[in-house]
Amino acid sequence: MTRSRIALLAGLLLLVPTLVVGALALRAVRLEESRLAAQAVEASRLQLLAGSESINLALAEVREGMLTTLRELSEDNLAERLESWRRGNPLLRNAFVWEAGRGLLLPAPGRQLTEEEAAFVARYQGLFAGRIPWEFPGADQPPPPAAAAYSSRSELRQLSQASPATAAAVGGGRAQGWRPWFWENRLYLLAWSESPDGRRRYGVELEMMALLSRLVDILPAAPPPGETYALLDDAGAVCFQRGPAVITATTRPLLALPVGPALPHWQVALYAPAAGAAGGGGVRLFGTLLVAIFVVAILAGGGLLLWEGQRHQRDARRKTSFVANVSHELKTPLTTIRMYAELLGEADEAPEKRHRYLAVIQGECQRLTRLVNNVLDFSRLEQGRRDYQRRPCDLAEVVKSTLAAQGGRLAAAGLHCQLNLPAPPLTLVSDRDALEQVLLNLLDNALKYAATGGELQIAAAVTDGAIKVGILDRGPGIPEAHRQKIFDKFHRVDDTLTARQPGSGLGLAISRQLLRDLGGDLLWRLRPGGGSCFEMILPRTERSS
Amino acid sequence: MKIPRSLRPLLALLLLAAVLPALALAAAPAVRVQVSLDRPQLPAGSPQTAVIKVALDAPARPGDGERPPINLTLVLDRSGSMAGEKLERARAAVIEALRRLGPRDIFALVTYDHSVETVVPAQPASNSEWIEGRIRGIAAGGNTALFAGVSQGAAEVRKHLAGPYIHRIILLSDGLANVGPSTPDDLGRLGGALLKEGISVTTVGVGTDFNEDLMTRLAARSDGNHYFVAESRDLSRIFASELGDVLSVVARKVIIEIECPPTVRPLRIIGREGRISGQRVEVGMNQLYGGQQKYVLIEVETPAGRPQQTLELARVRTTYENSRTAKAETANARAMASFTASATEVRRSASPEVYQAVVENEMAAARDKALDLYNSGKREEAAQELKDTSATLQQKGEAAGLGAVAAPAAALSQEADEFQKEDLSSARKKEIRSESFKSRTQQKDY
Numbered sequence: 009m010t011r012s013r014i015a016l017l018a019g020l021l022l023l024v025p026t027l028v029v030g031a032l033a034l035r036a037v038r039l040e041e042s043r044l045a046a047q048a049v050e051a052s053r054l055q056l057l058a059g060s061e062s063i064n065l066a067l068a069e070v071r072e073g074m075l076t077t078l079r080e081l082s083e084d085n086l087a088e089r090l091e092s093w094r095r096g097n098p099l100l101r102n103a104f105v106w107e108a109g110r111g112l113l114l115p116a117p118g119r120q121l122t123e124e125e126a127a128f129v130a131r132y133q134g135l136f137a138g139r140i141p142w143e144f145p146g147a148d149q150p151p152p153p154a155a156a157a158y159s160s161r162s163e164l165r166q167l168s169q170a171s172p173a174t175a176a177a178v179g180g181g182r183a184q185g186w187r188p189w190f191w192e193n194r195l196y197l198l199a200w201s202e203s204p205d206g207r208r209r210y211g212v213e214l215e216m217m218a219l220l221s222r223l224v225d226i227l228p229a230a231p232p233p234g235e236t237y238a239l240l241d242d243a244g245a246v247c248f249q250r251g252p253a254v255i256t257a258t259t260r261p262l263l264a265l266p267v268g269p270a271l272p273h274w275q276v277a278l279y280a281p282a283a284g285a286a287g288g289g290g291v292r293l294f295g296t297l298l299v300a301i302f303v304v305a306i307l308a309g310g311g312l313l314l315w316e317g318q319r320h321q322r323d324a325r326r327k328t329s330f331v332a333n334v335s336h337e338l339k340t341p342l343t344t345i346r347m348y349a350e351l352l353g354e355a356d357e358a359p360e361k362r363h364r365y366l367a368v369i370q371g372e373c374q375r376l377t378r379l380v381n382n383v384l385d386f387s388r389l390e391q392g393r394r395d396y397q398r399r400p401c402d403l404a405e406v407v408k409s410t411l412a413a414q415g416g417r418l419a420a421a422g423l424h425c426q427l428n429l430p431a432p433p434l435t436l437v438s439d440r441d442a443l444e445q446v447l448l449n450l451l452d453n454a455l456k457y458a459a460t461g462g463e464l465q466i467a468a469a470v471t472d473g474a475i476k477v478g479i480l481d482r483g484p485g486i487p488e489a490h491r492q493k494i495f496d497k498f499h500r501v502d503d504t505l506t507a508r509q510p511g512s513g514l515g516l517a518i519s520r521q522l523l524r525d526l527g528g529d530l531l532w533r534l535r536p537g538g539g540s541c542f543e544m545i546l547p548r549t550e551r552s553s
Numbered sequence: 554m555k556i557p558r559s560l561r562p563l564l565a566l567l568l569l570a571a572v573l574p575a576l577a578l579a580a581a582p583a584v585r586v587q588v589s590l591d592r593p594q595l596p597a598g599s600p601q602t603a604v605i606k607v608a609l610d611a612p613a614r615p616g617d618g619e620r621p622p623i624n625l626t627l628v629l630d631r632s633g634s635m636a637g638e639k640l641e642r643a644r645a646a647v648i649e650a651l652r653r654l655g656p657r658d659i660f661a662l663v664t665y666d667h668s669v670e671t672v673v674p675a676q677p678a679s680n681s682e683w684i685e686g687r688i689r690g691i692a693a694g695g696n697t698a699l700f701a702g703v704s705q706g707a708a709e710v711r712k713h714l715a716g717p718y719i720h721r722i723i724l725l726s727d728g729l730a731n732v733g734p735s736t737p738d739d740l741g742r743l744g745g746a747l748l749k750e751g752i753s754v755t756t757v758g759v760g761t762d763f764n765e766d767l768m769t770r771l772a773a774r775s776d777g778n779h780y781f782v783a784e785s786r787d788l789s790r791i792f793a794s795e796l797g798d799v800l801s802v803v804a805r806k807v808i809i810e811i812e813c814p815p816t817v818r819p820l821r822i823i824g825r826e827g828r829i830s831g832q833r834v835e836v837g838m839n840q841l842y843g844g845q846q847k848y849v850l851i852e853v854e855t856p857a858g859r860p861q862q863t864l865e866l867a868r869v870r871t872t873y874e875n876s877r878t879a880k881a882e883t884a885n886a887r888a889m890a891s892f893t894a895s896a897t898e899v900r901r902s903a904s905p906e907v908y909q910a911v912v913e914n915e916m917a918a919a920r921d922k923a924l925d926l927y928n929s930g931k932r933e934e935a936a937q938e939l940k941d942t943s944a945t946l947q948q949k950g951e952a953a954g955l956g957a958v959a960a961p962a963a964a965l966s967q968e969a970d971e972f973q974k975e976d977l978s979s980a981r982k983k984e985i986r987s988e989s990f991k992s993r994t995q996q997k998d999y
Contacts, residue, residue, distance in 0.1 A: 091830075098746035119831070217739050218746030221704035224669070236668070248701035248733045249668050255732075 015318060022310035030303040037295030044291060049263065052235065052278045055228060056265045059237065059276045062226045067270035070099065070219065071186050071199065078201035078211055079184065086203075086210060087114040094212060099222075101215035102128040106136055107208045114210075128213060131191045132198070142200065142209065144187045182206070188272050195242050195271065224248055227276070235280050240264070242273035253279040326498035330513060333500070337379050341372035348372075378448070385445070386497075386514045389521045396439040396526065403434035403443070403475060403546070407466060410447045418451070421459040428467040434475055436548050442522045443546075446530070449515040450479045450542050456509045458483025461539055474528070475546045482539040486532065494532060495520045583803045583875040584841055585610040586884040590866070591911060592953065594902035597860045597892035602820065605851045605888045606907045607811065607869050611803040613844035621876040622657040623799055624718035625650075626675065628706040629691065630726035631664045636693035639759055639785040643725055646788040647688050650723075653796050654678035659718060661709035662688060665702030666695025667732050675709040699730035703743060703754060703771070710752050717879050719802045719840065720752045721777070723795060725788075727759040730767060737766040744775035751806060753777040753839045755795055758987075759785055761979040765986040766928070773826065776839035778996050781987035783980060794999040801843040804873040804882075809836045809849055811867045816856045819867075823850035824914030824993040834867075841873070847995045850907075850914055858892030866890050900954035908955045912946050912962055917992035919943075919965060920985050927972055928982075936973040939965045 081089055090103035091114070102124065105114040115125040134140040187198040197219070200211030220239075227237045227250045236251025238261075246255050253259070261277035348365040351357065357365075388394045411418075411425060418425050454464050461482025468477045486494055486501065493499045500513040520530040527547040535541040591604040627647055631640060647662065654660055661675035662684070672687050706722045714720065734740065744754055755777035756768040765781070772779035778798060780791045811834040813819050819834045827836035827849070836849045853866055866888040875882050893899060919942035926935035943965035950959020971977065990996065 096749060098749035101742070116830075122828075215742060215746050217700075217734060217743040220734065221700070221707060221743055221746070224701055224704035225708050229671070246667075246698075246732055248698060248704065251668055252695075254667055254696060 011321075015314065018314050019311075022314065023307065026303055026306045026310070030299050033299040033302070034296060037292060037299065040295070041291045052263055052280070053265070055231075055237070056263060056276050056278055059227055059239075060265050060267045063223055063239075063276070064268045064270045066223065066226065067219075070214070071270075074099075074199040074212065074214075075184050075186065075201065078199060079182075081201070081210075083203060086208075087116075090114060090210060090212065098218045099215055100212045102213040103211070104128070104132075104213070105208060105210040109207075112136055113208075131196065132189065132213075135187075135189070135198075142183075142185055142187065144185065185211075190242075193243060195274070220247055235278060238277050238279065239267075240275040240277050242271075244275075247274075249279075251279065255279060326513075329500075330498045333513065334379070334383060338376065341376045341379075344372045345369050345376075378452070381445075382449075382514050382518060385518050385522075389518060389525075394522075394525070396442060398437050398439055398526075400435055400437050401440045401443075403436060403438075403468065403477065404429045406440055406443050407447065407468070407477070410444050410451070411466070414448070414451050414455075417455060418464065421455050422462055423454065423459055423464045424462060426463070426465045428465060430468060430470060432470075434468060434470065436475060436546055438526055438546060442526060446519040446522055446544060447479075449519045450544075453515060453542075454479065454481045454483070458539065460484070470548075473548050475548060477544040477546070478541050479544075480535050480539060480541045482535075482537075485534060485538060485540050491532065495530070582882055582884055583611060583877065584807070584871065584873055584882070584884055585612070586869060586871050586886045588867075588869050588886040588888045589904055589907050590888060590890055591907040592899055592903050593890060594893045594898045595855060595858060595890050596896065596899050597858050597862070597894050599857050601855045601858075603853055603855055603866060603890060604823065604907060604911055605811070605853060605867055605869075606848050606910055607809055607851070607871075607886070608846055608848040609804075609807065609809070609838075609841055609871065610846050611841040611843050613801065619877070620800055621802065621879075622659070622716070622718050623654065624659040624675070624710055624713045624716065624720045625654065625678075625799065626661040626663060626706040626709045626722045628702045628722055628724040629662065629664045629672075630666075630697060630699070630702070630724075630728060631691055631693050631695070632666045632697045632728050633694050634697075634728045634760075634762060639727055640691065640693045642785040642788045643759070644688055644691060646792040648685050649789050650792040650796050651678060651681055651684060651688070653793070653800070659713050659716075660684060661706070661712075663702055663705045663709060664691055665698050665705070666693075667698050668695070669698060669701045669705040671705060671709060675712045696732050697726065697728045697730050698732035699724075699726060699767075700733035700735065700740065700743065703740070706754075707747055707750075707752060711750070714750065714752075719799055719805065719876065720750075721799050722747075722752060722754045723757065723792070724754055724768075724771070725757040725759065726763050726768070728762050729764050735767070737764065737770040740767050741770035741774040744771040744773070744777075748775045748837070748839055751839060755779070757782060757788070757791055757795075758983060759788065761983060763983075765983040766925075769986050769990045773990065773994065776837070776994075778994070779987055779990045780999060781983045783983075791999055794997075798842045798845075798997070801845075802840045802876050803843045804841040805839065805876050807838040807841055807871065807873040809838075810834070810870045810872075811836075811849075811851055812870070813853060813867045814865055817864075817866050818854045820852040820854055823852060823911060824918055825849055840876075842997075845995065845997055848910060850911055855890065860892055860894040863889060863891045903953040903955055905955055905958045908950065908953060908958045912950070912959055913992045915942060915946055916962060916965060917989035920968070921989045921993075923968075923972055924982060924985055924989075927977065932973055936969040939969040939972060943969070 077093070081093075087103075087105050090105065094100040094103040103114060104112060106112050111117065112129065115121055115129060121129065129136075135142065182204055183202040185198075185200050187200065189196040189198055194216075196216065197214040198211060199214070200209050202209050223239065227239065227248070229250065231237050231251045234252070236249055236253035236255070238249035238251075238255060239247045240261075241247045245257075249255060259279060261275075262280045264275045264277040267274040267276060348369050352362055352365050352369075385394070407427070407429065411427065415425075451464075458464070458481035463482045465480040466477065467480065468475060470476075490499070490501050494501070495516050497517045498513040499517075502509075516530070523530045523544060523546070528545045531543045531545065533541040533543060587608045587610065589606050589608070591606070592601075595601045595603060627650070629643060629647065635643065651660060656677060656679040658678045659675050660673065660678040661671070662673035664670050664672050672691060673684050676684075678684070703722065703724055706724070710720050710722060729735070730740070734743070747754060752775065754771055754775040756772040757780045758765060758768045759782045761783065769779050771777075778795060780795070782788055782791055811819070813832045813834070815832060817832075819829050819832065822829065822834065822836060825836055827834060829835075834851055838847060841847060851867070855864060855866065858864055869886045869888065871884045871886075873882055873884075874880065919939055923935040923938045926932075926938060943962045946962035946965075947956070947959045950956050950962070971981075991998070
């Protein structure tokens, strides 16, 4: 079957590239999606870095400012100066002066301490008692690895801020420090300086609340939709956040970066709960949908074209064979007629012979007429131009008269016709000519193909609202493969030019069309015991059509 | 022109008469300082304790006078609990407040749930149509990031910190702070830091679910007002009252320094927070409102005096910035006491006004302390504190011959039963806190 092979090949040519292109497109969508996700994460990371860098810078400013002020603070009346500085500066919480050997001079040990001062003294007891070193391990040293990602600007800044203290320490032997201090799980910051003679150490404790309050501006004011930035304290709790996410103790950040040495263990974090995934998922869903639509559209369009092509090819083939058949059909009776007409022209023929020749010529003419009528009918039916003359008529009478007219041919073909009609008159409203034409077509078929069966039975039965007329023969029947197609236009079981029986392949198609136009139908059934059964179904009353 | 010699003095007098009122007006201080003692006559012969009342009277500004512009930031809680009527009333109150501001005033609005949003960045209040639209768009939902809200509010105020404004944040919340620093101490210290920048935070607690300790502490430490609003329909009134205060500020950055001579020892400040270092006492207020009196009570210990001796107990120096002229002004006063051997004299001289102030403040302080004890589960001690204070105040009152003035202190012993017996309702606690706050800061009734 080359034809089906070509069709298969065409189908494959359509299907395979489409699927390949679809798969590639899907892959591209995935790649794009992961690229977008990576880009978003990178952007967020940069945002976080910027946040932590701003915090570091801000704290560096504070630290520089504090240390410079401390360095430049005059020695005389130091305690009073520190106190007035503390009273005026919102960033300061406590001030102290400590002398080696004498302990704390401010807050003054003699008088009654306020609650705040008492807490301060208790908090830094370890420091003032000398149990804990004044220098913070890791402070004033190169940034830890976590800070390696900071921009060069930040590193420069850190270097520059690291230098004065170190320089002073080397040059004048005057130490300064910035001391993160942990007490009862909270972070405190202490800035201190040593007096030039090295005996006293004095400094201030930062007001963390004021400091944090100032940092509120550091996170992006309007984070991208769905994203939430937060500053997490050393216990991992949210200090403040920007963005819509509700962060609980169990919420895991998408990304968290340490703020750096300025606030040890503090982090800036990014939360993108489901929102980020939904964005990426959206791209994937949308992309996949697009690809699917694309693939389906290509397959459907291509399939439709293929199917149309096949159909046209088939129709063209049928029409070719129809034309060839019809020409053949027309030629056969014409040849016969010409031959007999020539015989008639010869004068020496006996009169009885002449009668026979005339009868043959007449028969062939009738056959020709039927053929031409069929072709004409077919084109009329095709164009929907056939007019039906619906009138009450008696089906039994129609059957009988048709049989009577064809009796000679039937008898000549050796078909014994058996009529089996019910008693009451089978009246119905229909087009008598159309009914006759259908019957004629069916009888013709029986004559052509089922004459060998020797038997033809015509039976009618009345059911609710319909009359069924069966024409049953004992012919060879219809091969299985053709049963679905016998009512198609131009279809012939044997459509080769050398077919034993002439025909146009239109009889059954026309008959079914006629009956359907009249509100009935024509069906084929296998007759039990061999042969075919064509069943005409006719509505008893006229249906409006 | 020749003027007869006899007329010359008259002319000079006339000129003086014309110039004097102008001089007086220009020199009229915005704040009058009055110093009084609970017992101007102290018993001689033994060391005594005396209470010095330093009252700052700010006359109401004449209505037509130009008032200093206001830099106001409203910080509005829009957490889930505010949903419904509360938020609706709050929005209406905010809009009403906005309409009271003039074109020179600065207005900003910050809302917070778990995150903070600057709904209206600091800008002149003249653009009220746009601002009102923004206010109406506020919807409720989420947690309570009070710290971040106040911080953002402060950031908005800071944009105009250098200008000649009265800086004020009004915080409205109905719930417990649960994001970021949330303890009364933390927020109190934030308030203290803001006070150093001249920013006061007025706290408005709505309903019965907010943390009254946090809200009063924040207001107290930043010298703002505190309002307890049980019913949200009172919000408009409260905002009006608060704005009335802010609009009538006559002096800012008030510092009262009380210096005692070496023989007199300052013991404590009654009611207010302040600093005592050696012989010096310092109390600060961020602002004084016109038509209201604020005062500071300081208890000092005097040495034993001889009869007829006069002793200076303290020199009071008050510095402030006149908010109308934006110039620093100073007012000084002295507290003088004399000693007498006669107990009748002592009793007769006793000042009911000062003693009433003492009673009110001591009661407020005792209630606050009792509530602290109660909150930490020490109900017995709380009741005892109230009973002790009640007894001491009444006893002292009797001794000073001011039993009638001390009579209200009896109420404390009844409250002691309340503290001891049943569980105090949340609303009652808030009432106690806000009443104490009012007494201790002389906030006007609302």
